[in-house]
Amino acid sequence: MTTTPTPRPGGRSARIQAAVHQAVQELQQEQGRAGLTVPAIAKRAEVTPSTIYRRWGDLSQLLADVAIEQLQPEQPPADTGSLRSDLLTWLVEYFEEMSSAPGRAMLRDVLGTQDHACAGKCDGLLRQQIEVINERALARGEQPIDIGLVTQIVVAPLMYRILFANETPTTQAIEALLEPLVSSADG
Amino acid sequence: MTTTPTPRPGGRSARIQAAVHQAVQELQQEQGRAGLTVPAIAKRAEVTPSTIYRRWGDLSQLLADVAIEQLQPEQPPADTGSLRSDLLTWLVEYFEEMSSAPGRAMLRDVLGTQDHACAGKCDGLLRQQIEVINERALARGEQPIDIGLVTQIVVAPLMYRILFANETPTTQAIEALLEPLVSSADG
DNA sequence: ACCACTAAAGCAAATATTTTGCTTTAGTGG
DNA sequence: CCACTAAAGCAAAATATTTGCTTTAGTGGT
Known part of the structure; x- marks a missing residue:
């Protein structure tokens, strides 16, 4: 039997992703696109910038990811x-x-x-x-x-x-x- | 009578714009999106990066500008x-x-x-x-x-x-x- | 419950990029 | 030819990004 269908679905990844997504949404609302920088998002999410760069590559990919999530119908x-x-x-x-x-x-x-x-x-x-x-x-x-x-x-x-x-x-x-x-x- | 319909249509602006546009197209062809950074474009166009930032604001606006030019039918x-x-x-x-x-x-x-x-x-x-x-x-x-x-x-x-x-x-x-x-x- | 394993996060130093104040250059109108 | 000024150059400062290494925290095996 094979294991780990997704590499590591554990709680931490999910927590960080949620924190970062939320930080993006908050900053976007508060300051529009201007205040949206990776360091600012990282700070709000209480995360290190390199975490964001390593997981999402760059700002535009993170924003796209968040946008897709927001499109998800409630x-x-x-x-x-x-x-x-x-x-x-x-x-x-x-x-x-x-x-x-x-x-x-x-x-x-x-x-x-x-x-x-x-x-x-x-x-x-x-x-x-x-x-x-x-x-x-x-x-x-x-x-x-x-x-x-x-x-x-x-x-x-x-x-x-x-x-x-x-x-x-x-x-x-x-x-x-x-x-x-x-x-x-x-x- | 009013003057200067466009502020300064003179030769220099046009020259710089042409050099920068051409630099973008060349680099885009040679190295794809990866090699496309403002400093790289500036270097190829023999121009100072700050010129590009002041005229176009940022990379994405420059790229959009070039894209529109390329759409222009020949x-x-x-x-x-x-x-x-x-x-x-x-x-x-x-x-x-x-x-x-x-x-x-x-x-x-x-x-x-x-x-x-x-x-x-x-x-x-x-x-x-x-x-x-x-x-x-x-x-x-x-x-x-x-x-x-x-x-x-x-x-x-x-x-x-x-x-x-x-x-x-x-x-x-x-x-x-x-x-x-x-x-x-x-x- | 513990332990070895490892994906992912943290940290900090090295790079790269962007911004800015000031200086210089080169079109424009008189 | 000269005074005027928009735009470019330069270089220092501020920001953002990348990277090598360390630490943390889920996962599976016992």
């Missing part, structure tokens, strides 16, 4: 009675978050890092959430929606506007993109 | 006889560039920087190119295409795949997205 999408409105409600909230200043900072961190897998996780989380909405729809007897189609038709254009046109999508804009996809059931 | 889109094929040809080339390693690095630089206007320029350049294709179509008597629709239906989904799914769009994928938009004239 609650599953709200159940509003139908797939159509679940999806709309969730998308509106998602893009509100993404186009806010902190959301944009998170996107910058995630897209600006070398870490290849990072942006992929972002897409993965989105799909997971839509999956939950789909499962609920299925349980209601509704037809689930093609997740790839949602990202292609709704998510991608909105993300493009946020990233490249510096726009903030309105609820109406989201609705307009979503409508053609859900024009089967509901009202 | 030639207008090829004239292939019809709007449909002009557009397809150009888009295939554009996304080939964007999904290559250097293209992805450029996107990271552009999207990862604080400089707000930077990603906007990227969108602006794209629109300009499609505009040229449109004008040529118009001259041929063809119906021009809605640029906003092209970015929404074709560009945004492809960009999303590059950025968030780490995919490399195939010609077929591009064609499939473009087809519904140009299904009026041509063949």
Whole structure:
């Protein structure tokens, strides 16, 4: 039998990671990007800077890591009675978050890092959430929606506007993109 | 009468900027992102590091600036006889560039920087190119295409795949997205 | 419960980078 | 040709990053 599936999942690593992540979030809130330096984060987390450098490589990778954690949904999408409105409600909230200043900072961190897998996780989380909405729809007897189609038709254009046109999508804009996809059931 | 529309457009600024930009491109090619530090760039450009820090602020803003310059098309889109094929040809080339390693690095630089206007320029350049294709179509008597629709239906989904799914769009994928938009004239 | 093992953290010295105050250079308008 | 000034150079100071070595604290075996 092989051992240690993850090298050392023990309590210390986790504790340090939590302390560092929390320090990043606190400093980010208190002083924005300006106060975010590795030494400052290390000090707040009561950790040595070299710990951060050795574990995360550099500031941008640490920030990307924290950003991904923050993207992790705290609650599953709200159940509003139908797939159509679940999806709309969730998308509106998602893009509100993404186009806010902190959301944009998170996107910058995630897209600006070398870490290849990072942006992929972002897409993965989105799909997971839509999956939950789909499962609920299925349980209601509704037809689930093609997740790839949602990202292609709704998510991608909105993300493009946020990233490249510096726009903030309105609820109406989201609705307009979503409508053609859900024009089967509901009202 | 007011004077000096731009503060000091004179030869020195331009010379220094050109030297620094060139130094970035050379080092990037020779050693990838690893060899790209402000001191290294300064040395190659025969310039003082403080010049770079004072003009560009930091490395990421300099890289974003260079990336935007590299995005500047060297030639207008090829004239292939019809709007449909002009557009397809150009888009295939554009996304080939964007999904290559250097293209992805450029996107990271552009999207990862604080400089707000930077990603906007990227969108602006794209629109300009499609505009040229449109004008040529118009001259041929063809119906021009809605640029906003092209970015929404074709560009945004492809960009999303590059950025968030780490995919490399195939010609077929591009064609499939473009087809519904140009299904009026041509063949 | 103890012990040997080792991944990961701490520490501190060595490097590298960024910032800053002041000086010098070189376009610009008169 | 001269006075003016934006921008570059220089060098010292402040910060941040890397690195070799030491210490700490989970892990598995007994």
